[in-house]
Amino acid sequence: MSEIDLTDRHQKLLDYWRSLISQGQAIPRRDAFDPTHIPHLLSFLILADLVDGEPIFRVVGTEMVDAWGSDFTGRPLSEFMSGDYHDFIRRLFDTCVEKQAPVFSHSRFQWDRGRRLDTIRLMVPFARNDDPGTVGHVLVGQSFDFTQAGPDRPEAAALTDGKFEEISLSVLK
Numbered sequence: 001m002s003e004i005d006l007t008d009r010h011q012k013l014l015d016y017w018r019s020l021i022s023q024g025q026a027i028p029r030r031d032a033f034d035p036t037h038i039p040h041l042l043s044f045l046i047l048a049d050l051v052d053g054e055p056i057f058r059v060v061g062t063e064m065v066d067a068w069g070s071d072f073t074g075r076p077l078s079e080f081m082s083g084d085y086h087d088f089i090r091r092l093f094d095t096c097v098e099k100q101a102p103v104f105s106h107s108r109f110q111w112d113r114g115r116r117l118d119t120i121r122l123m124v125p126f127a128r129n130d131d132p133g134t135v136g137h138v139l140v141g142q143s144f145d146f147t148q149a150g151p152d153r154p155e156a157a158a159l160t161d162g163k164f165e166e167i168s169l170s171v172l173k
Contacts, residue, residue, distance in 0.1 A: 006104070010122040013041055013141040014102060017124040026100050030126040030137045046140040048093070054078060055093050055138065067117070067144045088154055095167055096123045097135040099158050103167070107154035118145040 006014065016038050020028035035042055043063045048055040055077040065071045072080050081089060088107070096103040103123045121142045128136030157164035 006122065007120060007143055009041055009044060009143060010104075010120065010141050012038070013045075013122055013124065013139070016041075017102065017139070025127070025132055027125050027127050027135065029129050029132055031129045033126060033137075033139065041141065044141055044143055046142065048077070048138045048140065050093075050097065050136055050138070051076075053097075055090075063144070064142060067119075067142075092121065092123055092156060093138055095156070095158055096125050096138050099160070100125055100135055102159040103156060104159075104164055105154060105156040118148045119143065 017028065020032040022028065022032070035045075043061045045059065045061045046057055046064055047059040049058050050056075057072045057075055057077070060071055060073045070080070077090060077093070078086065092103050092105055102125070103121075105121045105123075107119055107121075119142060121140055123138050123140045125135040126137040126139060128134050156167050158167045
């Protein structure tokens with residue numbers, strides 16, 4: 001994987017997330033997130049709650065609705081994604097939760113269906129308000145470039161010790 005190059009908006013999301021971490025905590029609690037502090041980022045954000053491990057999309061930004069062609073607010077990931085792409089996205093969520101760390105990915109949107117659309121994601125975990133040691137929510141910043149295709153093979157990395165390191169995507173062919 002080449003060097004991680006966050007877009008300006010993804011870097012602002014990462015900086016905002018880091019600013020919410022209380023001393024002695026690995027990740028911020030969900031109630032620390034205040035969307036009014038980042039209004040310029042809202043259109044490219046997705047807030048997913050984890051219910052029995054399943055991502056449920058609670059808030060879906062307007063850029064996401066436009067790119068996806070549908071609004072998945074209130075729906076679980078498994079209800080509107082399938083196949084290898086679902087497995088890829090699910091692995092990103094699971095890694096974010098397991099590592100309790102931001103996860104970056106660069107891929108072709110719906111890459112297993114042949115779409116020619118480049119997408120970059122940054123997923124940041126939030127702890128449950130009632131259990132600061134458990135990830136209960138993931139905030140995703142996703143941007144699209146409609147002028148080019150994403151890489152032939154998805155790339156992903158998790159933030160470890162202050163730097164992004166490639167993660168295994170063994171669910172992919």
